[in-house]
Amino acid sequence: MKNTIEIYRQTFRYKGLAVLVIVYNLLFVIFNLISMVLFIPFLQLIFPDSSDEIVTVSKPVYDGTFSGGIRYVSDYYNYFTQSMVAENPKNALLFVCCSVLVAFFLKNLFRYGAIWHQSELRMAVVRDVRQNLFNKAMSLPLSYYSNERKGDLMARIQSDVGEIEIAVIAVLELFFREPIAVILNVAALLYWSPQLTLFSFILLPLTAFVISRIGKSLKRTAGQERIELGVLFSKMEEALGGIRIIKAFNAQKFIRESFGKTNLRHQQLTTKAFRKRDLSPPLNEFLAVVVMLGIVWYGGSMILDNKAGNGFDGPQFIGFILVFSQLLRPIQGIATSVANLNKAEAAQLRINEVLDTDEKIHEVAHPVSSVELRDGIRYENVSFAYSEEAVLKQVSFFIPKGKTVALVGESGSGKSTISDLLPRFYDVQSGGIFIDDVNIRDLKVDYLRSKIGIVSQESILFNGTVAENIAFGKPHATREEIIEAAKIANAHKFIEELENGYDTQIGERGNKLSGGQKQRVSIARAVLKNPDILILDEATSALDTESEKLVQEALNKLMADRTSLVIAHRLSTIRNADEIIVLSKGEIIERGTHDELIGKGGTYAYLSSLQGIS
Numbered sequence: 001m002k003n004t005i006e007i008y009r010q011t012f013r014y015k016g017l018a019v020l021v022i023v024y025n026l027l028f029v030i031f032n033l034i035s036m037v038l039f040i041p042f043l044q045l046i047f048p049d050s051s052d053e054i055v056t057v058s059k060p061v062y063d064g065t066f067s068g069g070i071r072y073v074s075d076y077y078n079y080f081t082q083s084m085v086a087e088n089p090k091n092a093l094l095f096v097c098c099s100v101l102v103a104f105f106l107k108n109l110f111r112y113g114a115i116w117h118q119s120e121l122r123m124a125v126v127r128d129v130r131q132n133l134f135n136k137a138m139s140l141p142l143s144y145y146s147n148e149r150k151g152d153l154m155a156r157i158q159s160d161v162g163e164i165e166i167a168v169i170a171v172l173e174l175f176f177r178e179p180i181a182v183i184l185n186v187a188a189l190l191y192w193s194p195q196l197t198l199f200s201f202i203l204l205p206l207t208a209f210v211i212s213r214i215g216k217s218l219k220r221t222a223g224q225e226r227i228e229l230g231v232l233f234s235k236m237e238e239a240l241g242g243i244r245i246i247k248a249f250n251a252q253k254f255i256r257e258s259f260g261k262t263n264l265r266h267q268q269l270t271t272k273a274f275r276k277r278d279l280s281p282p283l284n285e286f287l288a289v290v291v292m293l294g295i296v297w298y299g300g301s302m303i304l305d306n307k308a309g310n311g312f313d314g315p316q317f318i319g320f321i322l323v324f325s326q327l328l329r330p331i332q333g334i335a336t337s338v339a340n341l342n343k344a345e346a347a348q349l350r351i352n353e354v355l356d357t358d359e360k361i362h363e364v365a366h367p368v369s370s371v372e373l374r375d376g377i378r379y380e381n382v383s384f385a386y387s388e389e390a391v392l393k394q395v396s397f398f399i400p401k402g403k404t405v406a407l408v409g410e411s412g413s414g415k416s417t418i419s420d421l422l423p424r425f426y427d428v429q430s431g432g433i434f435i436d437d438v439n440i441r442d443l444k445v446d447y448l449r450s451k452i453g454i455v456s457q458e459s460i461l462f463n464g465t466v467a468e469n470i471a472f473g474k475p476h477a478t479r480e481e482i483i484e485a486a487k488i489a490n491a492h493k494f495i496e497e498l499e500n501g502y503d504t505q506i507g508e509r510g511n512k513l514s515g516g517q518k519q520r521v522s523i524a525r526a527v528l529k530n531p532d533i534l535i536l537d538e539a540t541s542a543l544d545t546e547s548e549k550l551v552q553e554a555l556n557k558l559m560a561d562r563t564s565l566v567i568a569h570r571l572s573t574i575r576n577a578d579e580i581i582v583l584s585k586g587e588i589i590e591r592g593t594h595d596e597l598i599g600k601g602g603t604y605a606y607l608s609s610l611q612g613i614s
């Protein structure tokens with residue numbers, strides 16, 4: 001219920017649109033009924049025998065009340081058409097036809113009016129929910145992404161938001177259209193014949209029971225089908241993502257077979273679901289005919305036996321059946337809307353789980369507005385764990401301003417974790433990191449990150465032009481600034497040679513560029529940002545000698561005069577670091593310059609010898 005209220009609230013954030021949808025729907029319901037009722041005089045014209053007593057209807061008088069007003073309009077219409085019948089039956093027929101036509105036209109006009117505004121409303125709500133989820137996804141801590149699968153978040157953004165879209169319409173129809181349609185139609189039925197109305201309502205639960213049984217069974221199968229579809233998609237995603245490895249290992253057959261099995265299971269479940277779903281229309285129709293025939297038999301007998309009373313004649317009886325047939329739609333509509341809202345409750349819950357996730361990286365109430373970086377960066381007794389197991393244990397070191405500290409160690413020793421703590425992708429659990437004497441926790445996160453440039457192992461480029469990718473951290477940079485940065489990053493030459501120079505689209509994730517080119521674009525991006533502090537996660541993938549030379553040169557220029565923390569994989573590149581810190585299992589085991597560490601003959605010397613460095 002809480003989540004239904006939430007959907008209701010989101011819908012009514014667009015009050016103007018919601019009110020328009022409601023008003024149009026109400027007019028649709030009213031004209032739907034009127035278009036049925038207008039048939040009665042039409043039928044009375046076709047069966048003149050039954051109109052004997054009606055032609056004598058005298059001109060109605062308006063009694064001043066609201067319900068009297070409705071009766072007056074309807075009586076006047078009868079009086080008017082019947083007077084016409086007396087004068088010229090063909091004119092009367094034409095008049096009734098025109099009235100019915102106008103009523104149907106208006107009914108459909110209002111129906112379309114409701115749908116017109118509904119489309120805007122549902123998409124506006126969807127846009128909001130999707131945007132909120134995306135904004136939240138952007139502010140969630142990195143730890144969220146390691147614990148929860150990205151695919152799951154994608155599913156929430158895609159399918160759960162879709163459920164909300166359907167629910168927006170359900171809310172409007174459930175509260176503002178269908179019940180009113182039911183009430184109006186039932187009122188008309190009761191007005192004509194309370195006895196026949198009661199009889200019809202005895203038959204309805206029978207059909208409702210059968211239909212709901214099918215609905216439940218369908219829901220079960222549809223649920224299984226959705227799960228299987230999820231598996232199917234994840235297999236597809238996995239296979240497409242790893243296509244290079246699949247080909248390299250000649251594993252196409254294995255992957256094809258595994259996909260084939262899931263695909264077959266999905267096909268079987270979908271077929272089952274379709275069969276159940278497709279059973280509804282014929283069964284619905286048959287049950288509707290059973291009910292109708294029951295009414296025809298009972299109502300017809302009442303008229304034949306002259307027991308109907310209250311002037312209930314043949315044409316009115318047909319009108320009764322027409323209106324009754326219109327009653328099934330809103331009743332089914334209520335059932336569908338309730339089912340859709342139930343589904344949306346679950347979807348809203350899943351969306352709220354994301355929206356309510358704690359962002360973990362909290363800002364202090366009164367952050368320090370700026371810090372100069374005069375002395376350097378200090379890690380002081382830093383300990384950290386992603387879950388239970390400690391990943392960093394009491395790590396302390398200092399990077400003097402303008403100097404470079406390199407982190408070395410086996411895979412999993414904690415190098416990336418140390419660098420992730422500086423821009424506060426995670427917060428230390430004990431100890432602290434200081435820029436001069438200011439704890440980074442006391443700085444505004446945005447401000448802190450604005451001072452740091454990161455060049456990561458993987459060059460993360462986005463679909464766009466080269467220039468846009470370089471200006472990523474400084475969107476208002478001029479073309480001259482971009483070119484200047486590219487020159488420093490040894491990227492200008494190759495960019496100029498591209499098809500459209502700086503305006504060349506580089507494709508998804510920059511897949512139109514080579515590894516070395518991507519790295520130099522990333523470096524240009526960091527150069528343009530011109531940060532005081534630099535984190536460099538050195539690329540592990542080998543580049544050819546020429547490319548590597550260009551990248552290394554670019555990095556040297558980028559690092560000049562900056563305070564840098566370098567994660568080194570190839571030890572040749574950090575020979576000149578001011579201090580090298582060797583980590584093992586989250587602890588510092590050696591530290592010193594290259595020469596000092598080689599002289600010591602410890603782990604660093606051993607690792608260097610493995611890489612042929614002395």
Ligand SMILES: Nc1ncnc2c1ncn2[C@@H]1O[C@H](COP(=O)(O)OP(=O)(O)OP(=O)(O)O)[C@@H](O)[C@H]1O
Pocket residue numbers: 143146386387391409410411412413414415416417418
């Ligand atoms: N997001 C995470 N969630 C849980 N554990 C993690 C996460 N990231 C890293 N770890 C674990 O923390 C430890 C340190 O990892 P880290 O990535 O800092 O090491 P590294 O020295 O940078 O390794 P590599 O050289 O392979 O990149 C490892 O045991 C790793 O499994």
